[in-house]
Amino acid sequence: MAEELTQNEDTKVFNPETDIIDVAVIGAGPAGLTAGLYATRAGRNVVVFEEIAPGGQLAKTEIIENYPGFPEGCGGFELAWNMKQQAEHFGAIVKTDGITAVNFEGDIKRLIGASGVEYKAHNVIIASGARPRNLGIAREEELRGKGVSYCATCDGNFFRNKTVVVVGGGDTAAADAIYLSRICEKVYLVHRRDQLRATQVYHQRLADLSNVEFVWNSVSKEFLVGENGLVSGLVVENKLTGEQRTLEASGVFVAVGMLPNTEFLKGAVACDERGYIIADEHGTTNVEGVFAAGDVRTKTLRQVSTAIADGAQTAELAAER
Template sequence: MTTTTHSRMLILGSGPAGLSAAIYAARAGLKPVVVQGMQPGGQLTITTDVENYPGFREVIQGPWLMQEMQAQAEHVGAGMVWDQIVDVDLSQRPFRLTGDGGNVYTADTLVISTGAQAKWLGVEGEEALSGKGVSACATCDGFFYRGKKVVVIGGGNTAVEEALYLTNHSQDVTLIHRRDSLRAEKILQERLFAHPNIKILWNKAVKRFVGGEGAAGLVGVDLIDTMTGEETHEPTDGAFVAIGHKPATELFEGKLELDEGYIVVEKGTSKTAIPGVFAAGDVTDKIYRQAVTAAGMGCMAALDAERFLAEADFEATKAAAAAE
């Protein structure tokens, strides 16, 4: 049996953005419903040590943080639904969404916080050593490599920015790029080339990530020359894959304005081009992509949606009074 569920606010995604939106909306009495998606808790559920989320002096675990955020959202009145949305109709309010099992969700407002995922190389050792020397976020994990040797893989803005950022922690940063020129903006390239603690390995692709014996983490990367095929080994304590992110916005192609896959919102707000539809977190943020910024955007989305509903209710009441 399929069901139809209506809510004043439907939230897609249960990472920091979605759960923060749920907390604020629930406290406003909107009884939001959170559709958790394929990865309840978002990317933090596959992150081990978290040291940069405000309020915790000690290192905390990503999965624990998301469990606490969900528990807080449920405590103040948010509902959680385990489902994956496969179709959306934003042509009229209430908006209509369909889950993969056929359940239908209608909503007066919609908050999209489906997040984005880092692109990975897909080479040997990458998955096994994730969190054990292999990372996709220098801002998140760079601190753990203070005084150690690190490499960054990529050639775009993200890779160059991560390499520059890592010089705050390491005096031995190597950028590995499969071509002989970078795609990054010129000003970033100039800063990179001028930095004394960064070297570049051109025309090199990662063949495998190499772990140490036993429980030891990453000890190096095996490289292959893209021009000659020669194989070399580069010792390193940490490797940062920086080849871009892919926002989870396939459902909204042709339905919302996208910029390189990211949902476009009105500057300084969470408002999309469709009244009543809001976006928050990594799904709309191609620059920062941090748990704390996602949480802040979730708060913005809930407040924007609450104001939208209040205005809509006022207009409806006024129209009803005029018709009497």
């Protein structure tokens, strides 16, 4: 018979063959790490599973300006790392093993890691977040890392003093354009509409940048590739006139929305037509003992602050259960 999870304060290890986790958290972004913090402080044994590195999209964000308590803003990576350390300080185990499959039938939930190991838990908080959406045009996958990027703060320095294109009209696209304008010679900002969807504060900042050019009412049609196999430009088409234009650039940064990381669930919990987990404001799903927190669940606002609130709420419910 499986035993409750036991861990040594120094090594913080557990045996997945014999131990049952009180609260298993899938994903170590702001929601997952907050859930880990709150659940451990409530006296529960917690393991937070992450595929690569903690932080999620937060760790890839250069500056967070709308997180309370930081008048001058704070670095996304630094904030994510501090969250991880705080969760671990109170006893949460952050384990590098992405969850690839689940079985939520019965009181004991089962999680299969990429390592092939099966983990057992009384409660599960799904905080697997979301990932950038592709443009969906030819050669996009082939050109990843060869001029096509989905993270301006990660890859922007490779294009220092060069011309780049940002595709999108939301907060991420606007923030990327502002960031890249500081290190690149010129930035084209391509959007399918005639005005940005981004928060109003970004509009004036972009308008004040002399090296940012807006390309309105336009959609991406084709990547141009140089003899060296690297991106050399992007062909866009005006939706109103049908006219095509070639934007010569060394890099194309894609910021056209997000997709929820829910494929691994394979119907284990109810999701909406876009793949987001259907859950109420408390994070409760249609499966007893399974909760959803952060960007992965149905909600109107996806921000660090709302992810943290979700993590705290679901952790309290899971701990009580």
